[in-house]
Amino acid sequence: MAAMRYNLPTKEGYFGNFGGKFVPEILIPVLEELEEAYNRAWNDEAFRNTYLDLLQDYVGRPTKLTYANRLTDYYGRARIYLKREDLCHTGAHKINNAIGQILLAQRMGKERIIAETGAGQHGVATATACAKFGVDCIVYMGAEDMERQKLNVERMRLLGAEVRSVESGSKTLKDATNEAIRDWVTNVEDTFYIIGSAVGPHPYPKMVRNFQRIIGDETRKQLEEVEGRLPDYLLACVGGGSNAIGLFYPFIEDEKVQMYGVEAAGLGADTDQTAATLTIGDPGVLHGSLSYLLHDKEGQIQLAHSISAGLDYPGIGPEHAYLQDSSRVIYAPITDEQAMEGVKLLSEQEGIIPALETAHAVAYLEELMPRTTEDELLVLNCSGRGDKDMGTISKNL
Amino acid sequence: MIQTENRINNLFEQHSDSSKIMSLFLTAGYPDLESTVELILGFEENGTDLVELGMPFSDPLADGPTIQYSSNVAIEQGITMDKIFDMVREVRKHSEIPIILMGYINPVLRYGVTRFCERAAASGVDGLIIPDIPLEESGIMVDEARAHGLPIVYLVAPNTSDERMRRIDTHSEGFVYCVSVTGVTGAREGDEVAQSVQRFIERVKTNVTRNPKMVGFGIKSHEDAQRISRDMDGFIVGSALIDTIRAHYPEEGWKDEVFAFVHSLKYGKL
Numbered sequence: 001m002a003a004m005r006y007n008l009p010t011k012e013g014y015f016g017n018f019g020g021k022f023v024p025e026i027l028i029p030v031l032e033e034l035e036e037a038y039n040r041a042w043n044d045e046a047f048r049n050t051y052l053d054l055l056q057d058y059v060g061r062p063t064k065l066t067y068a069n070r071l072t073d074y075y076g077r078a079r080i081y082l083k084r085e086d087l088c089h090t091g092a093h094k095i096n097n098a099i100g101q102i103l104l105a106q107r108m109g110k111e112r113i114i115a116e117t118g119a120g121q122h123g124v125a126t127a128t129a130c131a132k133f134g135v136d137c138i139v140y141m142g143a144e145d146m147e148r149q150k151l152n153v154e155r156m157r158l159l160g161a162e163v164r165s166v167e168s169g170s171k172t173l174k175d176a177t178n179e180a181i182r183d184w185v186t187n188v189e190d191t192f193y194i195i196g197s198a199v200g201p202h203p204y205p206k207m208v209r210n211f212q213r214i215i216g217d218e219t220r221k222q223l224e225e226v227e228g229r230l231p232d233y234l235l236a237c238v239g240g241g242s243n244a245i246g247l248f249y250p251f252i253e254d255e256k257v258q259m260y261g262v263e264a265a266g267l268g269a270d271t272d273q274t275a276a277t278l279t280i281g282d283p284g285v286l287h288g289s290l291s292y293l294l295h296d297k298e299g300q301i302q303l304a305h306s307i308s309a310g311l312d313y314p315g316i317g318p319e320h321a322y323l324q325d326s327s328r329v330i331y332a333p334i335t336d337e338q339a340m341e342g343v344k345l346l347s348e349q350e351g352i353i354p355a356l357e358t359a360h361a362v363a364y365l366e367e368l369m370p371r372t373t374e375d376e377l378l379v380l381n382c383s384g385r386g387d388k389d390m391g392t393i394s395k396n397l
Numbered sequence: 398m399i400q401t402e403n404r405i406n407n408l409f410e411q412h413s414d415s416s417k418i419m420s421l422f423l424t425a426g427y428p429d430l431e432s433t434v435e436l437i438l439g440f441e442e443n444g445t446d447l448v449e450l451g452m453p454f455s456d457p458l459a460d461g462p463t464i465q466y467s468s469n470v471a472i473e474q475g476i477t478m479d480k481i482f483d484m485v486r487e488v489r490k491h492s493e494i495p496i497i498l499m500g501y502i503n504p505v506l507r508y509g510v511t512r513f514c515e516r517a518a519a520s521g522v523d524g525l526i527i528p529d530i531p532l533e534e535s536g537i538m539v540d541e542a543r544a545h546g547l548p549i550v551y552l553v554a555p556n557t558s559d560e561r562m563r564r565i566d567t568h569s570e571g572f573v574y575c576v577s578v579t580g581v582t583g584a585r586e587g588d589e590v591a592q593s594v595q596r597f598i599e600r601v602k603t604n605v606t607r608n609p610k611m612v613g614f615g616i617k618s619h620e621d622a623q624r625i626s627r628d629m630d631g632f633i634v635g636s637a638l639i640d641t642i643r644a645h646y647p648e649e650g651w652k653d654e655v656f657a658f659v660h661s662l663k664y665g666k667l
Binding site: 020021024025026029030168169175177178181186187188189284288292298300301315 | 459469501503504507530531554561565577581
């Protein structure tokens, strides 16, 4: 079989039927300027080197690829490796993208940074990057999320960011995103919007993916060193989908590598308390791109639910929508309860307390491992550490 | 092509007096489902030439607090696309005022583009404004809209380049919606609009030559409207109207207060 060629998105920003730029006219010139600046920067060796130097010396990359020997023994099937994004500065993969985008903002001369945040991890990563570069940072956060994630609010404030409470709509991530876009529309001249996931209008999904592909690039190299070959399985959680696409993207053309994205089912994908966008959603437009989303029969966006604030989003990055429709990646839902089992499993077997987001991927091992064999290799993206979730975790244990 | 008997085209072709064309934006189902038809008919009696009927969406990211509020109220009251079509049909029993449906693309996609265009046209809708469908994404519905004789009005903004304005003028049908300031919808202080707007207006005059030009965003009084639309065919008021409804609803005589405001927007204070 001929090797599969993958060069999406198109120049219009489409991954198959998904993606695009569904934004008000005011943002069109801004997105064009951004795309041009991004393309030029990404092809500029000096920019790439600055980005990679910061990832090495500030973020702490490359992150380790840890062989999970006890977890492997527990299942007695494929050998399990953990890609340790939890060891990144600030505790999750989000910082890879925040560093990339702030470098781009600097290059474009945009001195005012805005961001949205749900759980607060992207907000903390952005506030951190802004502190490092000495630029103003405004983070929009739903009032309800601010209540649920107080510690991260304090972290952002300590880092010098202004956290703006969003009181509109459901007071969660989607509303924080709406408010960040409103700010952007109003302050187009001097403001750079650092989007935290592989969502939003073109070129964001592509740009965020490329700033996160370091996860997959390192994994490939590290696994080659220890095992001398490619993995058989890749496993990652998906909310908007940035850690997953970062891991998957460098392997997309390797057809033998099977990929699994795990989304949050909340109380169950068949209930109305869920965030299982790919499992039960329909195509639609939210926050500037066409993808799967959760909405009612009138097209009003529904509230997502997940025990994990980082997966609690009614949309999904357009590239994941495409990868599902083209069957390149298998997506599956994991409930709140299963995710809690995942937290316990990784903590007890490997001495790693995972973020609740990551715990969804861990929990999926129960379904996936019995189908694997001892001579196979699996890499699970350990996207973040669980300290931030200790409040929720202890309440649900 | 658009049939020539389209009410929007007729409006601009037949408008002869020196006053500016006034378009009002009202969120369908705000402040309640029962009042929308009566409000539209009252707007017409008080000098309104065109109505932009808002299709509410849960996540109106180009709108300020006022239209976020009216959209939420309408959704809570149970507004649906079918109810909006019923409202237009009801207006059509009494009036020939041009009606444009304005709103975000997602509810339209959910309803089905073909079905939406069919029912809109059959109900007596005259055109569409979908702010999150820029030219780049127009393929998602332009053919269907055209097949049903529904012009799509595009917007230009202060940061739209000259070249792009000309391109938008080529594709826009009915008129071109000129967004006077960058930012979300919402009433603004008159000076804030006037200062930045003049250079933009000059560029619009030079580049938008095929279509009539309507200016909107931030207008809240007759004086604002006159100043800003001097070189335009007309002006659009939305948030200031909804703010006025919000200030008086549901006290007795609230509609009269709203109609008095509409009258003053067009003709100035008596």
